[in-house]
Amino acid sequence: MPGVEELLRCIRENPGSVRFRDLCKVCDHFFGQARQRGTSHRVYKTLWQGDPRVNIQSHKGKAKAYQVKQVLKAIDRLEALDVEK
Numbered sequence: 052m053p054g055v056e057e058l059l060r061c062i063r064e065n066p067g068s069v070r071f072r073d074l075c076k077v078c079d080h081f082f083g084q085a086r087q088r089g090t091s092h093r094v095y096k097t098l099w100q101g102d103p104r105v106n107i108q109s110h111k112g113k114a115k116a117y118q119v120k121q122v123l124k125a126i127d128r129l130e131a132l133d134v135e136k
Contacts, residue, residue, distance in 0.1 A: 071109035
């Protein structure tokens with residue numbers, strides 16, 4: 052099973068074809084446990100308010116491409132905050 056960094060690299064290369072469980076693993080790593088589970092959505096808390104929201108859902112086992120792009124944007128923002136510290 053690939054690690055989080057390998058998954059993130061693959062997601063960045065092809066955001067249109069991401070398994071939902073892989074995206075969940077990446078989100079769990081960067082944002083902690085989802086606030087909501089057991090429904091069609093998983094909502095992750097971030098350090099800031101507003102967009103990009105980290106809200107993902109499964110569609111036939113795949114992550115929605117626009118949500119994958121939002122997750123990548125949030126990860127980039129989170130990494131930028133870490134660099135500033």
